[in-house]
Amino acid sequence: MLVLGIESSCDETGVALYDTRRGLLAHALHSQIDMHAAYGGVVPELASRDHIRRALPLTQQVLTQADKTLQDIEGIAYTQGPGLAGALLVGTSIAQSLAMALNVPSIGVHHLEGHLLAPMLEENPPAFPFVALLVSGGHSQLMRVDGIGQYELLGDTLDDAAGEAFDKTAKLLGLGYPGGPAVSKLADQGKPQFQLPRPMLNSKDLNFSFSGLKTAVLTLVNNQPELDDETVKDIAWEFQESVTEILVNKCLKALKQTKLKRLVVSGGVGANKRLRTRLNEAATKRGFSVSYPRLEFCTDNGAMIAFAGAMRLHAMQTGKQDYSFSIRPRWDLAELKAPA
Numbered sequence: 001m002l003v004l005g006i007e008s009s010c011d012e013t014g015v016a017l018y019d020t021r022r023g024l025l026a027h028a029l030h031s032q033i034d035m036h037a038a039y040g041g042v043v044p045e046l047a048s049r050d051h052i053r054r055a056l057p058l059t060q061q062v063l064t065q066a067d068k069t070l071q072d073i074e075g076i077a078y079t080q081g082p083g084l085a086g087a088l089l090v091g092t093s094i095a096q097s098l099a100m101a102l103n104v105p106s107i108g109v110h111h112l113e114g115h116l117l118a119p120m121l122e123e124n125p126p127a128f129p130f131v132a133l134l135v136s137g138g139h140s141q142l143m144r145v146d147g148i149g150q151y152e153l154l155g156d157t158l159d160d161a162a163g164e165a166f167d168k169t170a171k172l173l174g175l176g177y178p179g180g181p182a183v184s185k186l187a188d189q190g191k192p193q194f195q196l197p198r199p200m201l202n203s204k205d206l207n208f209s210f211s212g213l214k215t216a217v218l219t220l221v222n223n224q225p226e227l228d229d230e231t232v233k234d235i236a237w238e239f240q241e242s243v244t245e246i247l248v249n250k251c252l253k254a255l256k257q258t259k260l261k262r263l264v265v266s267g268g269v270g271a272n273k274r275l276r277t278r279l280n281e282a283a284t285k286r287g288f289s290v291s292y293p294r295l296e297f298c299t300d301n302g303a304m305i306a307f308a309g310a311m312r313l314h315a316m317q318t319g320k321q322d323y324s325f326s327i328r329p330r331w332d333l334a335e336l337k338a339p340a
Helices: 033-037 044-065 085-102 111-121 162-172 179-187 211-222 229-258 273-286 302-315
Strands: 002-007 012-019 023-031 075-081 106-110 130-135 140-147 150-156 262-266 289-291
Touching: 002 044, 002 085, 002 302, 012 044, 012 302, 023 044, 023 302, 033 044, 044 085, 075 085, 075 111, 075 302, 085 106, 106 111, 106 302, 111 130, 111 140, 111 262, 111 302, 130 229, 140 229, 150 229, 162 179, 162 211, 162 229, 179 229, 179 273, 211 229, 229 262, 229 273, 262 273, 273 289
Parallel strands: 002 075, 075 106, 130 262, 262 289
Antiparallel strands: 002 012, 012 023, 130 140, 140 150
């Protein structure tokens, strides 16, 4: 089955073609970072309008790359939620319109399921079951994954997500948008000079909390007589150490609790080099495997939606197709079911 995937949940328009026999054939992505940078964050109305401009040209681009035509498409997957309502409506309406015109089945994909399964696109995909760390600007969750649609929530953030804490810390340090990569880049040049808390590091559960860490950064910044370049680098270093120590610690607890030996890390913060280094060191020391998507698939992309949709469409018995559509700006991953 050749599946077209469309991602439009926030500020990236992603389109991809996935073949269930040959794998990923082509993918393309347009990021709106430059457009939103002037406002210091995503402007939903601007995001929606830009998705309208980009979706069809990107679709034609991936078809050309894969040497395919619209008539070759056998299924269409799109991000149904969670995300910005207007942005989701753009991708959903385009996907369903194409599916109806081509008379092919379509399926709405959970954005986080796409991230969760993104490492499956690699040459050596992890086998089920495994523990998954979903860590991004909007989510910090630990899941037990026994198969597609078989997810058990082990731990969640009680307030800010890790990526959100990175962005807010970047703003406190006078860095641009998006803040996460900027903080990580400066942290690589910093040194241990300050001490920040590790919220919930030793809690008995697997939940996260990063709002207190953000407040601690604010206090630290306000207490500095001068926020020069070296001070900013050192604060960034300590902040990154705090976040990655918490994430690694919770992952180890989750593996011990579930008695599993495989860990999958996905989402935008999964691209953080320090997090990967610490997890790889822990995996070597404690005898478990850890898998990541390639860096370009850590952030939002069409490939993960095409893959997740293809897995579900391939397992479904497709009868008469209903091309009406709805979106789910809020959607709990634990609500998903395994394909029939």
